[in-house]
Amino acid sequence: MSEQPRRPRKPGKPYRRPQKDPVRLLAFEALRAVDERDAYANLVLPPLLRKAREKEGPEKFDARDAALATELVYGTLRRQGTYDAVIADCVDRPLREVDPPVLDVLSLGVHQLLGTRIPTHAAVSASVELARVVLGDGRAKFVNAVLRKVARDDLDGWLARVAPPYDEDPEDHLAVVHSHPRWVVSALWDSLGGGRAGIEELLAADNERPEVTLVARPGRATRDELLGEEAAVAGRWSPYAVRLSEGGEPGAVEAVREGRAGVQDEGSQLVALALADAPLDGPDRRWLDGCAGPGGKAALLGALAAERGAFLLASEKQPHRAGLVAKALAGNPGPYQVIAADGTRPPWRPGSFDRVLVDVPCTGLGALRRRPEARWRRRPEDLDGFAPLQRGLLREALEAVRVGGVVAYATCSPHLAETRAVVADVLKRRPDAELLDARPLLPGVPALGEGPDVQLWPHVHGTDAMYLALVRRTS
Numbered sequence: 001m002s003e004q005p006r007r008p009r010k011p012g013k014p015y016r017r018p019q020k021d022p023v024r025l026l027a028f029e030a031l032r033a034v035d036e037r038d039a040y041a042n043l044v045l046p047p048l049l050r051k052a053r054e055k056e057g058p059e060k061f062d063a064r065d066a067a068l069a070t071e072l073v074y075g076t077l078r079r080q081g082t083y084d085a086v087i088a089d090c091v092d093r094p095l096r097e098v099d100p101p102v103l104d105v106l107s108l109g110v111h112q113l114l115g116t117r118i119p120t121h122a123a124v125s126a127s128v129e130l131a132r133v134v135l136g137d138g139r140a141k142f143v144n145a146v147l148r149k150v151a152r153d154d155l156d157g158w159l160a161r162v163a164p165p166y167d168e169d170p171e172d173h174l175a176v177v178h179s180h181p182r183w184v185v186s187a188l189w190d191s192l193g194g195g196r197a198g199i200e201e202l203l204a205a206d207n208e209r210p211e212v213t214l215v216a217r218p219g220r221a222t223r224d225e226l227l228g229e230e231a232a233v234a235g236r237w238s239p240y241a242v243r244l245s246e247g248g249e250p251g252a253v254e255a256v257r258e259g260r261a262g263v264q265d266e267g268s269q270l271v272a273l274a275l276a277d278a279p280l281d282g283p284d285r286r287w288l289d290g291c292a293g294p295g296g297k298a299a300l301l302g303a304l305a306a307e308r309g310a311f312l313l314a315s316e317k318q319p320h321r322a323g324l325v326a327k328a329l330a331g332n333p334g335p336y337q338v339i340a341a342d343g344t345r346p347p348w349r350p351g352s353f354d355r356v357l358v359d360v361p362c363t364g365l366g367a368l369r370r371r372p373e374a375r376w377r378r379r380p381e382d383l384d385g386f387a388p389l390q391r392g393l394l395r396e397a398l399e400a401v402r403v404g405g406v407v408a409y410a411t412c413s414p415h416l417a418e419t420r421a422v423v424a425d426v427l428k429r430r431p432d433a434e435l436l437d438a439r440p441l442l443p444g445v446p447a448l449g450e451g452p453d454v455q456l457w458p459h460v461h462g463t464d465a466m467y468l469a470l471v472r473r474t475s
Helices: 022-037 041-054 063-078 080-088 100-114 120-134 137-150 155-162 170-178 182-192 196-206 223-227 266-277 296-307 319-329 382-400 420-427
Strands: 212-216 232-234 241-244 261-263 286-289 311-316 336-340 353-359 401-411 433-436 467-473
Touching (some): 022 041, 022 100, 041 063, 063 080, 080 100, 080 137, 080 155, 080 170, 100 120, 100 137, 120 137, 155 170, 170 182, 182 196, 212 223, 212 266, 212 296, 223 232, 223 241, 261 296, 266 296, 266 353, 266 401, 266 467, 296 311, 296 319, 296 336, 296 353, 311 319, 319 336, 353 382, 382 401, 382 420, 420 433, 420 467
Parallel strands (some): 286 311, 286 353, 311 336
Antiparallel strands (some): 212 241, 232 241, 401 467, 433 467
16 A cells, blocks of 8 residues: 655644643643532642642742642632623634533633733733643634634623623623622522622622631640741631631641641631530530531530530541541540431430531532632522431431530521521421520621521621521420
8 A cells, every 4th residue: 555645734834832831731620620520629729739849840830830820720710600701702602512621721711811910912822822732723723713802801891791781680790790600699699688789799709719717726726826827817706716818828837737726717616616605504515516527617616625524426427528527636635536427317315415516518608719619510409409408407406415405507508598497497396496696606706687696708707608506405
């Protein structure tokens, strides 16, 4: 068989190999993991960054590289809804017909153009180079054409074009401008109440990078010790909280490495502290964390219980999460036990505990700052799946606590269907239980509403949107 003669290369520019950009390649890899594997960026990104820092040569990351990669990943995920609307206006097909890897490259490029200070020419050329590396030259031309259209205007100009007027459709306007699904906007607005200003502030806060907050576990570390760290300032509300300014690395803190301190949002700390400080009728010897994974609240409760000579039982249904709880509690100075058990079918006897915490599984709408991709994964029908579990856990918590004891029902969601509706539904069948006013147990924390339960907000309190209801067993 004779060889076919080579076709002569058409005259023009010689072929140039695409230039690999380690920062943007890593950001793209993280986005693909989030999309393909339903991974969370806060779990995917750290090992990728760690691996990049360990490399030798030109692909080794420094602090600036890591900061840029982090901004590209989180910024793109937070503003995905807005950027999708912009890209949709620049392509001649429905977005669902654009291959997901292409859409990820486009979104990274749009974020650089509309959400950062990267110069326009650099944002476009770097995105096209990334496309050449991961998609090929043909689709890189498509990326180039779309991004050049996007570059014709700034973010405000695009929002004026792609977002419906507020007066015509307030929820859809806010959904596009602040990059939240419409149903989430509606749910948050219902929970928050009030007019336009409050909901806009809340949605904007969801798109801000949250500070890293540490907790000094009582008896094992002090806040003063943590305040000795570089870039550390005292928390706003919890006496054990320390905030790290931008760029602060928890892994560099000795007390965190040793397990004497941990990373924990201040809202979660307040929930544990409120339960620990709630007034009891009778003894205070046995505490239960009925949904303990991954262990942050259990570690704080265990330290508080140890100071009083109380025992903590930390229960978690999933064995691998129970392992995380055990790791968080390792070294606790007081008596404790970690078990893998289903809180809706508990192995403990009724009336065994003086204090009980159930931080129930939920949609996570209160932590969208930290897990921005969750807003795009959740659906309204997810509420129906969580509802029986949340009610079942609260019912069993009330069975587990003794007469005169206190149950804390907590959830990292402000959705009324996961908060007040659950508590009201369970308590109307429990004449032997009453709500306590939780507000005095969060001293110094402002704007806690009419009570007796408490809803925290990112834009008001600088915390995740944690909900807390305290219930006393009366008979």
